[in-house]
Amino acid sequence: MIEPVLPIPVPGVKLGLANILGLIALMLFGVKTMFAVNLSRVLIASLLRGILFGTGFWVSLSGVLISTTLVALLYKTNKFSLVGLSIAAAAFHNMGQIMMIIVIYSSIFMIYWMPPLIWLSIPTGLLTGSLALGALQRLRFQK
Amino acid sequence: MKKLNRYDQWLVVILIVGSTLLYGSLSWLINAANSGQRIAIVSYKDQEVLRIDMSINDTYVVQGTLGEVYIEVQDQKIRVERETSPYNLCSIQGWVSSSMVPITCLPNHILIVIVAPQEGDTDFEVK
Numbered sequence: 001m002i003e004p005v006l007p008i009p010v011p012g013v014k015l016g017l018a019n020i021l022g023l024i025a026l027m028l029f030g031v032k033t034m035f036a037v038n039l040s041r042v043l044i045a046s047l048l049r050g051i052l053f054g055t056g057f058w059v060s061l062s063g064v065l066i067s068t069t070l071v072a073l074l075y076k077t078n079k080f081s082l083v084g085l086s087i088a089a090a091a092f093h094n095m096g097q098i099m100m101i102i103v104i105y106s107s108i109f110m111i112y113w114m115p116p117l118i119w120l121s122i123p124t125g126l127l128t129g130s131l132a133l134g135a136l137q138r139l140r141f142q143k
Numbered sequence: 144m145k146k147l148n149r150y151d152q153w154l155v156v157i158l159i160v161g162s163t164l165l166y167g168s169l170s171w172l173i174n175a176a177n178s179g180q181r182i183a184i185v186s187y188k189d190q191e192v193l194r195i196d197m198s199i200n201d202t203y204v205v206q207g208t209l210g211e212v213y214i215e216v217q218d219q220k221i222r223v224e225r226e227t228s229p230y231n232l233c234s235i236q237g238w239v240s241s242s243m244v245p246i247t248c249l250p251n252h253i254l255i256v257i258v259a260p261q262e263g264d265t266d267f268e269v270k
Contacts, residue, residue: 084151091158109243115166118158
């Protein structure tokens with residue numbers, strides 16, 4: 001909810017800081033908890049912003065469902081690092097959102113936004129992944 | 144980049160290459176759709192009400208929900224010249240020449256889309 005206030009040079013683009021919570025949950029507690037955390041945050045944020053079951057809610061939900069599912073599959077392969085998973089989460093989240101927008105507005109034209117959003121998901125995924133890694137290192141140090 | 148292992152790097156490469164190929168294909172489709180003779184389809188409440196030949200400079204009037212909508216064509220570009228609506232967003236949108244950019248006048252329920260006229264050669268289905 002704070003993210004839209006942050007100054008980003010590209011209009012409409014968010015850093016995806018909320019993904020950090022899902023990634024930490026994945027690393028500490030596993031896939032099921034990541035699903036629970038990610039779905040809860042979409043529900044709670046939609047309730048707080050008064051957009052539950054509105055267009056924004058369905059767009060967020062599709063992004064979260066697709067990204068969480070695919071990241072869980074990548075995690076199970078044990079091949080990807082936390083930062084790699086974060087980049088994947090950011091990219092798949094954008095893909096899921098665009099797919100839902102295409103369905104809602106019955107406009108295939110919206111697919112034109114997918115490549116720029118995927119390009120932007122790489123630096124934002126790197127950032128959120130690095131932040132999640134830093135948070136995890138501190139959490140483990142405190143244990 | 145020390146945090147990225149070999150598989151992460153491959154993922155990044157696949158994302159960049161895949162999205163660039165998609166972007167290139169879409170741009171090629173747009174250029175193909177924008178070349179040659181084109182028409183603009185004007186719909187009111189999802190019903191086609193007018194077909195405009197984009198090669199003829201002229202002004203057209205269609206009836207929208209809140210009043211008359213004036214559409215102008217000039218040099219293969221189209222715009223809503225004026226209309227009655229709360230914010231006049233579709234006339235503010237200005238000239239459009241790409242088939243990927245529809246003009247949507249929501250309060251008047253008017254949609255204008257540029258397409259190629261050949262039958263069976265439609266790049267996109269517009270609903």
